[in-house]
Amino acid sequence: MSELPEKDEGIYVHRSGIKVPYQWHAGEYATRFYTELKDKRIWGTKCPDCGKLFIPPKKSCPECFKQCYEWVELGDTGTLLTYTIVRYSEPLIQPREPPYAYGIIKLDGADTGVVHLLGEIDFDKIKVGMRVKAVFNENPEGNFLDIKYFKPVR
DSSP, X not given: OOOOOEEETTEEEOOOOOOOOOOOOOHHHHHHHHHHHHTTXXXXXXXXXXXXXXXXXXXXXXXXOOBOOEEEEEOSEEEEEXXXXXXXXXXXXXXXXXXXXXXXXXXXXXXXXXXXXXXXXXXXXXXXXXXXEEEEOSSOXXXXXXXXXXXXXX
16 A cells, blocks of 8 residues: 655655556467477567567567467577666565666567566666577576576677
8 A cells, every 4th residue: 555655855755565466367379478488489470461570479460450370489689679777676566676677679580579687787888789688597487587688699
């Protein structure tokens, strides 16, 4: 439950916490995607009409509305399209202790990007357009965090 904002020297401070446990049925496409990630493979789906390759996979193309039946295996490298560095702490909702970075990565061959953590990275050298490679967890569980993070290709 959120508290009322406090006023301290003319600055309002809002203290809150969010904890919303939930579960949902992943569906046929996400189930296959997560199963493949558990085996350290990244797959997307391709639209039969416009040819766009979606990662994460989509059951239907958001532009053509055609069903995407074709599955395509992608590599583990891509290009950083944009990023942000998190320097503040929100322990109840953050995936790790700050500072850390995450970005949108367009895997080679894909037409869409995925949002994911960046690791093994010097914040002073991070830049749009840099090449990155997926680092998989040693003990995958069948979820999106089986990719631990993306690191710069050296």
